[in-house]
Amino acid sequence: MSAAPPSRRPKRAPAPPQDRGLSHELMQLIQDNQGDPDFMTSLGRGLVVLSVFSQHPREVTMSQISTETGISRAAVRRVLYTLEKLGYVGEQGRGFVLLPRVLGMGGAYVASSSMTAAAQPVLDALRDDVHESCSLGVLDGDDVLYVARAETVRIMSIGLRAGSRLPAYCTSMGRVLLAALPHDTLESYLERNPLRPRTERTVTRMDEFLDTLERVRREGVALVDQELEIGLRSIAVPVHARSGAVVGALNIGTQAGRISLGVMQSQLLPRLREAAQRLGTLLH
Template identity: 50%
Template structure:
């Protein structure tokens, strides 16, 4: 059985739901801004070129509204067109850079994951939880090991990724229960945990062990192990992981070879976070 496309690569339903959830009764809510952001999010690695009809379908916007958003983005230099389809221009990176450059967490974790990656000769990443997905804030890749390329800013479902499980396990009980009620636990492989009760038990195990190990649940042939990144007060603010091809390393070997490096890096991050304001 082949792995299915990660949820972060298909955001059609999610974006349409967000746009349809506009709040016309809130005088502080800017519908035009919400629509513009929805149009930006419609572009993905799999669909970098989209027509107006594509944008309207993905976002749920009327074609006229989608067209106005695209033309506005073009005038501002964030989008371009070949005459039929539209695409994002490099200037769009400035939006993500504004967050990364102002976030001490990313700057602290970046050299740590580089060091871990160099030590274990595997890809290492850091991510935070954003609603029901993990968002990569730092990454050191030795080679491409997934069918979908991952970079800073990439999003993946939380429930079937090692960093996602570490972050979900740290949620307060009420927030976790709300997540389990609303999350669509889709199978990416035959190994993916899709039952809420089974996922709850696995998250309890993650809390007890202090790390998460996911074996080919997101994509066949991919294993990953993750640990939480905590502040001095013990709050989990991020996760760090190492990913590797299943053919090269077993689950027990991951615990022996990779976990100590991740644990040391997370402890060092905790010390550094004490010295950083705003974290």
């Protein structure tokens, strides 16, 4: 049974000065758990500092981390010192970078996730069939988290890989996942995330956005045309577990100048649906 759409006038939180990322979400969780005697705030801050690196392709300075997280420079210095001693970060240039040891944490998830393990051959086959890049994503906090990907050529100005995060509201996988949320959860998401324009095509009017989600919910497909980045089109469908619950989203991304919206709907969508159904049957 599909989730009911939220009211047309959800309460809106004041727009923060910059995009809300994973580090902001983790800091909010730390604040929410301050009264829990078993909660280790110092460990939480360490994970927040690690999360900042995922949002920067190059080295990160102590000042950047402090500014983005709200953690004092003294505390950031202690966290970085500890992570450096343990071999997870190292100094480079004027800042710090992650070291290969962190791959062990991500690799453990990939090895233990039945969805990720099942998805990769499905994505590889879909990529070889349509000759376009394909991805599997889940909703993690307020972002789409890429958990598996099969790439042909790079079609975005930023590189995408397993572990990449993108805003949910202006991506095809994000809209599929948002459309499956319960009413209250979706409304909370909209309160936290102003619909900021990423390009001149980004849907930013709340009534239009809710209409779009309702259509995605009804038709089981989201098609995003250059709303995240000019020149990029993507189409996504839900991945259902055997219980019927939406557990992820599968997408195909392509260059706008090469493949029309009509071709995406008539040729790519049927293959995408078949791949999503195949993946769903493999999940426990």
